[in-house]
Amino acid sequence: MSGPLYRWLVRRAARGVGAWVVLLACYEWLLIWIYPSIARNHALSAVMAGLPRGLVAAFGLGGGSETLAVFLSSEFFSFIWILGLAGFAAVEAARLPAGMLERGQLTPLLLTPTSRRGVVVAAAAALLTEILALDALSLLAAALLAAVYGVSRAGVDFGLLGLGSFVLLAFLAMVALAASCLLADERSALGVAGGIGFIFYVLDFAARLSPRLSGLTHLTPFALYRPEALLAGHAPLGGLAGLALAAAGLLALAAEWFSRLDLRMA
Amino acid sequence: MAVPAPAIEAADLSYDFGGGRGVFDLSFSVDRGEVLGWLGPNGAGKTTTMRLLTGLMRPRRGRVRLLGHDAWSGRERAHRILGYLPGEIGLPAESSGGAVLDLLAAMRGLRDRAYERSLVDRFELDLRAAPHCLSKGNRQKLGLVAALQHDPPVLLLDEPTSGFDPLMQERFVAWLLEEKRRGKAILLSSHQFSEVERTADRIAVLRQGRMVALAETGFLAQRDRRGYHLRFGGEADAQRFAAAYPAARVRGCTAEVEVQGPLRPLVDALAGLELLSLRERQQSLEDAFLRIYAAAGGEGA
Ligand SMILES: Nc1ncnc2c1ncn2[C@@H]1O[C@H](COP(=O)(O)OP(=O)(O)OP(=O)(O)O)[C@@H](O)[C@H]1O
Ligand SMILES: [Mg+2]
Numbered sequence: 001m002s003g004p005l006y007r008w009l010v011r012r013a014a015r016g017v018g019a020w021v022v023l024l025a026c027y028e029w030l031l032i033w034i035y036p037s038i039a040r041n042h043a044l045s046a047v048m049a050g051l052p053r054g055l056v057a058a059f060g061l062g063g064g065s066e067t068l069a070v071f072l073s074s075e076f077f078s079f080i081w082i083l084g085l086a087g088f089a090a091v092e093a094a095r096l097p098a099g100m101l102e103r104g105q106l107t108p109l110l111l112t113p114t115s116r117r118g119v120v121v122a123a124a125a126a127l128l129t130e131i132l133a134l135d136a137l138s139l140l141a142a143a144l145l146a147a148v149y150g151v152s153r154a155g156v157d158f159g160l161l162g163l164g165s166f167v168l169l170a171f172l173a174m175v176a177l178a179a180s181c182l183l184a185d186e187r188s189a190l191g192v193a194g195g196i197g198f199i200f201y202v203l204d205f206a207a208r209l210s211p212r213l214s215g216l217t218h219l220t221p222f223a224l225y226r227p228e229a230l231l232a233g234h235a236p237l238g239g240l241a242g243l244a245l246a247a248a249g250l251l252a253l254a255a256e257w258f259s260r261l262d263l264r265m266a
Numbered sequence: 267m268a269v270p271a272p273a274i275e276a277a278d279l280s281y282d283f284g285g286g287r288g289v290f291d292l293s294f295s296v297d298r299g300e301v302l303g304w305l306g307p308n309g310a311g312k313t314t315t316m317r318l319l320t321g322l323m324r325p326r327r328g329r330v331r332l333l334g335h336d337a338w339s340g341r342e343r344a345h346r347i348l349g350y351l352p353g354e355i356g357l358p359a360e361s362s363g364g365a366v367l368d369l370l371a372a373m374r375g376l377r378d379r380a381y382e383r384s385l386v387d388r389f390e391l392d393l394r395a396a397p398h399c400l401s402k403g404n405r406q407k408l409g410l411v412a413a414l415q416h417d418p419p420v421l422l423l424d425e426p427t428s429g430f431d432p433l434m435q436e437r438f439v440a441w442l443l444e445e446k447r448r449g450k451a452i453l454l455s456s457h458q459f460s461e462v463e464r465t466a467d468r469i470a471v472l473r474q475g476r477m478v479a480l481a482e483t484g485f486l487a488q489r490d491r492r493g494y495h496l497r498f499g500g501e502a503d504a505q506r507f508a509a510a511y512p513a514a515r516v517r518g519c520t521a522e523v524e525v526q527g528p529l530r531p532l533v534d535a536l537a538g539l540e541l542l543s544l545r546e547r548q549q550s551l552e553d554a555f556l557r558i559y560a561a562a563g564g565e566g567a
Contacts, residue, residue: 004372012359104356108366108412111320112373113345262324263317264283 001121002114009126013092017133020088024081024134025141028072032145035071068146069156073227081138082165082225083201086172089131090193093176096123097258099186102265110263120255124177131169135162161230167240167247168225172197174250181254184261271334273298273420273451274319278328281318289314289475291328296451298419301442303466303483304455307559310472312455313353316422319453320350332420346374349418353425353455355409357397363408364393367415374416382415388441389434402429421445421452427461439464459552471558479558483551493547494532496521499540511535 097120100106109119139158146156176193183189204222206213217223224239272295279292289311296302304312317323319330321341330337335344360366371379386393391407400408406429414421427435435458442465446452456462462469463483471479498504498519508516511532514523525532 002373004369008358008369008372100358104352104354105358107322107352107356108370108409109358109373110322111345111348111350111413112370113342113375114373115342260324263322 001125002118003122005109005114005119005122006125006129009096009122010129013126013130017130017137020084020134021137021141024084024138025145027080028076028138028142029145031072031075032068032142032149032151035068035151036149038071067156068151069231070228072142073231077161077165077227077231078225082168082227085131085134085165085169086197087194088134089127089169089173090176090190090197092127092130093123093173093180093193094186094190096126096180098180098184098189101184101263102186116259116261117255120177120181120258121251124174124251124254127173127177128170131173132166135166135169156231157233158231160233160235161227164225164230164235164240165227167243168221171221171243171247171250172200174247174254178250178254178257181258181261184263184265270298271331272296273333274302274453275331276315276319276328277330279315279318279325279330280327281314281323282326283314287475288326289318289472292472292477293328294470294477294480296420296453298451299446299449300468301446301452301454301466303462303469304453304472305459305462305469305555306472309474311475312472313424314475315472316350316352316424316453316455319422320348321345346416347418348420348422349414349416350422351410351413351424351426353428355405357405357408357412359398361396362394363391363397363400366397366408366412367393370412371415376416379415381417382411385411385414388437403431403434406430407434419450421450423452424455425457426454427456427458435461459555463551471555473558492526493522493524495543495545495547496523496536496541497543499542503539503541507535507539 097106106119110116114122139162143158172193175196176189179192179196180186180189183192200220200222203216203220207216207220207223221243224236224243229235274294274296276295277293280288280290282288282290287309292315294302304315306312314323318325319332319337321337321344324338332344333347335347337344357366358369360369367382370376371382376382385391389407389410391411392404395404397405397408406426410426427438430438439461442452442454446465452465454462454466466483469479469481469483470477496507496514498507498521501519504516504519504521507521508514511523514521523532
C-alpha cells in the first residue's frame, strides 16, 4: 500500500465525510426530538396491530415504537442510514480507480514506482476509513443527541450496531471497488455496484416479508444486519467474520485484476 | 568487455487495436545520451508506442526493456528510472500545482527536490495556481515537472512543447540538449520539426503503425534537396534550358528545379542563357517529412 496516497485520499474526502455526518446528525436530531411524542401515540400502535404480521416485520416495525432503539432502527438504521452509507461507498469506489482513470488523473500516480496493487489497496484503505468515520461519527451523534434529550438508552448497544453495519458496508464497498477495477469505467462500475446492492437489499426484504422466502437470507449479506437485534446486543459474529473475509477476498481479486489490466484509456 | 545495453530497447513491439490500427513490429533502441526523434502523421502510433514503453499498456507481441527492466512485468522498477510526459496531461484534482508535486514526490519517496526546483525556475512555473485553472502552456509545464521531478535517466516526451510560447520552446530545446549531454536517453515525439532537427541524433518515422524510416538526422539533412526558382529573359531561353536540363519544370519564362548533390550540371546548363534572377529555396527537414506524411495520406488511409 502507498501511505502517501492513502493520506492524500483521506484528506481529500474529509470535507465530504464531514458534510454527510452533519446531514445525518440533523436527521437523527429530528427523529430523536419527535420520538417522545410518537412513543405516546397509542393510535399509531393500534394501526400497526391491524397490519398483517409479515408486512410489519418486513418494515422492521415488529416491536412497535415503545423503545428508542426500536424506533430508530425501524425509521433510520435499517433503511435511510445504511443505504445512504452504502451509496456513499459505491460512489467513492467508482471514482477511484475507474473515474480517475477515465479522466487521466490516475496516470501520473500509476507512473510512480507505487505498484498498481498498492494503489488499489490504498484506495480500499481510504474508503474503509471514510466509511468507519461516517459510521462511528453518526452513531456517536445519535448517542449524544439521545443523552441531550434525556431519552432512555437502556439496552441500546450502539457499539454493536456500529460493528455490524461497518462489516456490511465494508463488504458492499469492496464489491463496488472490485466493479471499479474490473470494469475500469465509472458509470458502469456505479451501475453494477448499485444493482448488486439493490438486489441484496430486495432479497433481504423479501425474506423478511414472507416466512416461506426466509431461505433467501442465505443469499444476502443484509440478513446479517438487523439493527434491532444489534442494538439489543445480539450480533451474528460468525456470519460477520465470514463477510469480512469475503470483503478481503474481493479486495485481493480487485488488486490482482487491476495490476494486469491493459490500460488503453488511461 | 561488456558493451552497455541501450537504455531503451524495443523488439518486435506490436499492439493491435483492430481495423489495422495500432503499432506493428517496432524494433528500435535509444542509447544513453541520445535523442531519438519519433515522428509520424496523426494516428501513426507515436503515443501508442510510448504507452507501451510505460507499461500502461501490454504489448500483444514483442517486449520493451528500460535499462534492463521489462516495461510490463518489471513496471515498478522501470518507473523509478522513467519519466513520461503524456501528450494529454491528466493531473489529480488538487488546490495547487505545488500540492500535486508534493503528492507525486511522496509516492516516489523523493526527498531531494533540487532538480524539481530547477525545472520550476527554468520554465517559470507558478506552483500556487490550481491545475484545472491553468492555461494550456502552464498546464504543460506542470505536467513536465510532475513527470520529471525525480530526474529520471530515461525520458519519453510526447509532444512536449505543445502549448509553449516561442520563448519557452527555445528554453525547452536548450534544456533538452543539456539533459542529453548529461547522458539521458530520450524518445521525443513532436510535430515541431525544427525542435526535432535541433535535438535528435536519429529520427524514426512511423506510418500506420509501422516504422518506414530510421536514420541519422544528419543523413536525412544531407539527402535534403535544394530547390531553385529561375527567371529567363524570354521563353526561348527557358525552352533551351529545359532541353539542357530535363529535370526542370518550365512555365513561360520561369523554371523550377530541384537539385540533389553537386550544382555543377545546373550551372553548365545555364551557360549562354539570359538569366534574370535565381532564387534558392532551401528545403528543410520539414519539407522532406511533409512529403512522407502526404504519402501516408493521414490516419486510416
Ligand atoms: N484506445 C484506443 N482504442 C482504439 N484505437 C486506438 C486507441 N488509441 C489509439 N487508437 C488508434 O491507434 C492509432 C495510433 O494512435 P496514436 O494515438 O498512437 O497516434 P499518434 O501517432 O500519437 O497520433 P497524434 O500525432 O495525433 O498524436 C490510431 O489509428 C488510433 O485511432
Ligand atoms: Mg499522439
